[in-house]
Amino acid sequence: MFHRESGYYKTTYAADMALYPLPVARWTVAAIALAMCIAPFVLHEYYISIINLIFVATVGALGLNILVGYTGQISIGHAAFMSVGAYTAANLAVRLDLPFWVTLPAGGIMAAAIGAVVGIPSLRIKGLYLAIATLAGQLIIEWTINHVPWISGGVQASIEVPRPTFFGTQLKTQFQLYWFLLFFAVLAIVGTLNLVRSRIGRAFIAIRDQDIAAEIIGINIFRYKLLAFAISSFYAGVTGVLYTYYLGIANYEQFTLVTSIDYLAMIIIGGLGSILGSIFGAIFVTLLPIAIRLGMASWGADLFGDTDINNLIPNLRLIVFGGLIIVFLVLEPEGLNRLWRNIRSYFRIWPFSY
Amino acid sequence: MLANFRRLGATLVGAAALALSTTALAQKDIVIGLQCDRTGPTQTVGVFLCPGYHDYIALVNSKGGVGGAKIKAVEIDHEYKVPSAVESYERHKKEGAVLIGLYGTPQTLALTQRLTEDKIAGTSPGFGAAAAANGDRYPYIFPIAASYWSQAAGAVQFAKDKLGGSLKGKKIAYLFYDNPAGKEPLPVLEALAKDEGFEMRTFAVPPPGVEMGAQALDIAQRFKPDFVIAHLFGRSPSVSIKELKRVGYPLSKVVSFVWGASEADITAAGGWATAEGYYGIQFAGVGSDYPVLKEITEMYKKQGKPAPKEMSSTVFYNRGVLIAAVHVEAIRNAVKAKGGTNITPHDVKLGFEKIKGFTLGGLVPPLEINAVDHEGGGWVQVFQAKGGKWVKATEWFKAYPTLLKKMLASGA
Numbered sequence: 001m002f003h004r005e006s007g008y009y010k011t012t013y014a015a016d017m018a019l020y021p022l023p024v025a026r027w028t029v030a031a032i033a034l035a036m037c038i039a040p041f042v043l044h045e046y047y048i049s050i051i052n053l054i055f056v057a058t059v060g061a062l063g064l065n066i067l068v069g070y071t072g073q074i075s076i077g078h079a080a081f082m083s084v085g086a087y088t089a090a091n092l093a094v095r096l097d098l099p100f101w102v103t104l105p106a107g108g109i110m111a112a113a114i115g116a117v118v119g120i121p122s123l124r125i126k127g128l129y130l131a132i133a134t135l136a137g138q139l140i141i142e143w144t145i146n147h148v149p150w151i152s153g154g155v156q157a158s159i160e161v162p163r164p165t166f167f168g169t170q171l172k173t174q175f176q177l178y179w180f181l182l183f184f185a186v187l188a189i190v191g192t193l194n195l196v197r198s199r200i201g202r203a204f205i206a207i208r209d210q211d212i213a214a215e216i217i218g219i220n221i222f223r224y225k226l227l228a229f230a231i232s233s234f235y236a237g238v239t240g241v242l243y244t245y246y247l248g249i250a251n252y253e254q255f256t257l258v259t260s261i262d263y264l265a266m267i268i269i270g271g272l273g274s275i276l277g278s279i280f281g282a283i284f285v286t287l288l289p290i291a292i293r294l295g296m297a298s299w300g301a302d303l304f305g306d307t308d309i310n311n312l313i314p315n316l317r318l319i320v321f322g323g324l325i326i327v328f329l330v331l332e333p334e335g336l337n338r339l340w341r342n343i344r345s346y347f348r349i350w351p352f353s354y
Numbered sequence: 355m356l357a358n359f360r361r362l363g364a365t366l367v368g369a370a371a372l373a374l375s376t377t378a379l380a381q382k383d384i385v386i387g388l389q390c391d392r393t394g395p396t397q398t399v400g401v402f403l404c405p406g407y408h409d410y411i412a413l414v415n416s417k418g419g420v421g422g423a424k425i426k427a428v429e430i431d432h433e434y435k436v437p438s439a440v441e442s443y444e445r446h447k448k449e450g451a452v453l454i455g456l457y458g459t460p461q462t463l464a465l466t467q468r469l470t471e472d473k474i475a476g477t478s479p480g481f482g483a484a485a486a487a488n489g490d491r492y493p494y495i496f497p498i499a500a501s502y503w504s505q506a507a508g509a510v511q512f513a514k515d516k517l518g519g520s521l522k523g524k525k526i527a528y529l530f531y532d533n534p535a536g537k538e539p540l541p542v543l544e545a546l547a548k549d550e551g552f553e554m555r556t557f558a559v560p561p562p563g564v565e566m567g568a569q570a571l572d573i574a575q576r577f578k579p580d581f582v583i584a585h586l587f588g589r590s591p592s593v594s595i596k597e598l599k600r601v602g603y604p605l606s607k608v609v610s611f612v613w614g615a616s617e618a619d620i621t622a623a624g625g626w627a628t629a630e631g632y633y634g635i636q637f638a639g640v641g642s643d644y645p646v647l648k649e650i651t652e653m654y655k656k657q658g659k660p661a662p663k664e665m666s667s668t669v670f671y672n673r674g675v676l677i678a679a680v681h682v683e684a685i686r687n688a689v690k691a692k693g694g695t696n697i698t699p700h701d702v703k704l705g706f707e708k709i710k711g712f713t714l715g716g717l718v719p720p721l722e723i724n725a726v727d728h729e730g731g732g733w734v735q736v737f738q739a740k741g742g743k744w745v746k747a748t749e750w751f752k753a754y755p756t757l758l759k760k761m762l763a764s765g766a
Contacts, residue, residue, distance in 0.1 A: 155534060158483070249466065254435075314393045
């Protein structure tokens with residue numbers, strides 16, 4: 001609407017391969033980056049804590065989207081890989097006293113290794129059958145953590161982890177943790193942006209669209225399917241580590257099947273096979289229940305009695321949440337990302353639409 | 355398409371208006387943050403417990419509050435999810451809560467470090483780790499009710515009394531839900547088995563715990579124990595009652611932990627006639643025979659309303675009343691010590707540590723909370739399903755305190 005997309009000629013290979021070829025896109029990214037840097041200084045701690053939760057969810061949603069959205073392999077064991085990462089990092093941090101920049105990649109790599117093993121059935125089966133195979137992965141990992149005290153650190157199956165230290169400062173407050181989580185969320189986003197346009201990413205997309213055709217044109221299905229599982233699980237493992245440091249405890253009971261389904265909901269609502277969609281989904285699923293509750297709490301008191309309202313809010317919230325998911329998906333089955341693109345392309349030629 | 359965007363725009367404006375109209379708090383109120391689960395996996399508890407909590411707070415307010423200030427309990431439902439619990443905690447903090455009523459074990463564990471850093475006391479009755487009873491190690495976590503360790507000790511003590519004062523050579527079966535909470539009492543039971551000389555065998559029920567025919571048969575026909583201690587959650591306590599009944603094991607030799615001993619479990623098992631004789635451990639008094647419950651009924655009558663239907667589930671409702679009462683007592687102590695109602699979370703923490711000799715006509719055990727013991731002694735009371743209601747089988751008692759103290763100090 002206010003900018004032109006024509007007239008920018010690329011004269012070098014580097015310019016052609018830039019993530020954001022248009023100046024307007026670069027300015028937008030710069031503006032968002034600036035806003036993210038200013039935000040923690042002006043926002044109340046409560047809002048920072050919500051953003052922190054969104055950062056963690058974003059990393060997890062990106063990982064799942066690589067597997068489900070880009071490679072087309074359904075997984076409902078995502079949360080289990082988070083617990084693998086969480087317990088790996090917690091054990092390393094507590095027993096060997098290692099800092100986060102060792103435990104975090106270690107948690108990711110351990111989850112990637114386990115993820116590649118859980119992904120083996122994907123070489124033979126697809127679709128719903130694969131979903132059930134990954135469900136087995138989820139249950140086996142949960143059982144193992146619950147029953148092996150060497151991993152879980154005792155009957156309570158929870159390991160208390162000291163907060164991460166960065167150059168001698170312990171990152172404790174929501175403000176400090178904001179920067180910690182922001183760094184890894186940005187790293188995950190940039191990493192995924194580059195991954196999906198690389199040779200590996202194109203192989204993933206080819207497998208998603210038609211795996212037999214992909215094999216015929218020379219893509220090693222065995223390698224790339226397992227690689228997709230490994231990379232996706234790496235992200236999940238890192239998510240688990242981030243949760244561990246954010247909460248100060250590793251506990252597998254927060255990484256149950258329900259959590260896996262929550263992450264699937266995020267990427268389906270946000271948009272399968274899109275990075276922006278993963279971020280939208282993470283924001284939507286985290287923020288919507290909060291927004292609905294705030295709305296109910298301020299309006300509801302006028303309509304209902306005091307004692308009823310406490311019972312009504314949570315139930316209505318579930319109903320509204322479910323309803324809104326249906327509305328958004330009916331409005332645009334390809335998710336929030338597509339909705340956003342529709343809005344953008346509408347305004348691209350506005351006001352001269354015809 | 356355009357119409358769609360207009361509609362979307364209207365929705366967004368509406369949402370923004372909502373966010374702005376969040377009502378400002380009255381200055382003088384003392385705010386309590388209460389986490390609940392009325393919609394998640396443990397909603398059968400929350401729908402009775404939370405109304406009980408609010409009714410007691412309303413009763414205190416109807417009598418003029420504490421030191422002239424009204425108490426405002428801000429409830430947030432977290433659906434038993436950890437991220438929601440983190441968010442609701444931060445919101446309670448923003449609203450100026452002087453203490454947090456936690457709900458759920460994973461949620462309690464996830465918030466322990468944050469509560470300690472922020473120096474805000476959180477209560478976790480029936481949840482969290484038994485080790486949290488140690489106030490030196492967890493200065494801001496207050497279980498305020500018997501932990502699973504105390505319940506295990508209480509169950510063994512009860513079995514001992516029922517079996518004639520000695521457990522030497524007896525057999526006890528431990529039927530438990532195969533999750534961390536279910537396994538937590540094991541160290542206590544093992545230590546007691548050694549001390550008391552009974553044989554213990556464990557029978558794990560894998561989640562979701564609705565299938566335990568094999569375990570029941572194993573217990574009744576192979577192991578043939580003298581007593582069964584059950585520690586189950588959700589739907590599974592009712593299944594255990596049904597299955598043990600089916601294989602012919604007498605229910606009057608079964609004692610359940612606190613989450614398997616509610617009216618709802620009896621109903622789900624097929625009614626009071628089926629469950630006749632079944633014992634349940636409680637950390638709050640059961641039944642409607644307490645003066646405070648009569649006062650709540652009176653309060654409703656004065657407003658021209660019938661008593662709330664939640665009161666019929668006396669087990670969970672009374673637990674809500676107990677939690678609220680202990681919270682209010684801590685605030686009362688804090689106000690008294692401070693000489694005013696502008697108390698801080700730290701004042702309330704010290705207020706908790708002064709709770710003593712406060713029983714609410716028997717609904718609350720004779721808790722004695724201090725800086726070291728945040729559990730208040732680990733009091734339990736056993737009730738029996740008899741003739742259509744829970745009947746008191748023992749008075750309040752605490753079992754094997756020296757052993758538990760030793761285990762807590764060694765920091766398991």
